[in-house]
Ligand SMILES: Nc1ncnc2c1ncn2[C@@H]1O[C@H](COP(=O)(O)OP(=O)(O)O)[C@@H](O)[C@H]1O
């Protein structure tokens with residue numbers, strides 16, 4: 001485990017690009033431990049993400065998310081699926097790059113809208129989902145570019161994405 005890029009795999013990307021789904025599958029393939037920062041934030045707060053946003057606001061959620069990312073990346077052999085807004089803090093990006101191979105998942109807007117519309121649990125997408133996705137994607141268009149690798153998941157089955165990540169991780 002000489003290079004920091006060997007330590008962990010860290011998935012970043014907009015909501016609905018498949019970080020949580022793909023992360024779980026790649027962890028099983030590599031026999032790494034799977035960690036979802038959203039789940040760790042919920043554990044730390046003792047309530048659901050939507051409740052944290054509603055009762056304490058987004059800034060508090062971002063602080064918990066930052067603490068979780070810093071803590072968890074002290075370990076090795078993890079696949080870490082991050083929340084889509086974690087990259088908005090530069091210090092999170094720096095911790096990620098220093099502790100693993102950062103892989104950005106992307107997908108086109110229509111696929112993202114279709115995927116997230118089935119899950120009402122994202123506080124930033126309440127109301128008109130299509131409008132919210134368009135607005136946030138425009139705001140974040142450059143936010144995922146610091147990744148070591150970028151993989152377009154549009155129309156790609158999860159097992160193919162897993163295979164591509166596996167190949168990238170083996171040859172890095
Ligand atoms: N490659 C894919 N093709 C089709 N559906 C997908 C794909 N990846 C994820 N999904 C679906 O999209 C939804 C959001 O996926 P999720 O893993 O929660 O994304 P994220 O963690 O990036 O927000 C889930 O219903 C999931 O089953």
Ligand SMILES: O=C(O)C1=C[C@@H](OP(=O)(O)O)[C@@H](O)[C@H](O)C1
Nearest residue numbers: 014015016038083084085122123
């Ligand atoms: O993009 C964001 O700001 C968020 C993405 C969510 O995670 P997913 O990207 O896994 O949906 C979750 O962290 C929270 O609802 C905020």
Ligand SMILES: [Mg+2]
Nearest residue numbers: 019020081082
């Ligand atoms: Mg997720």
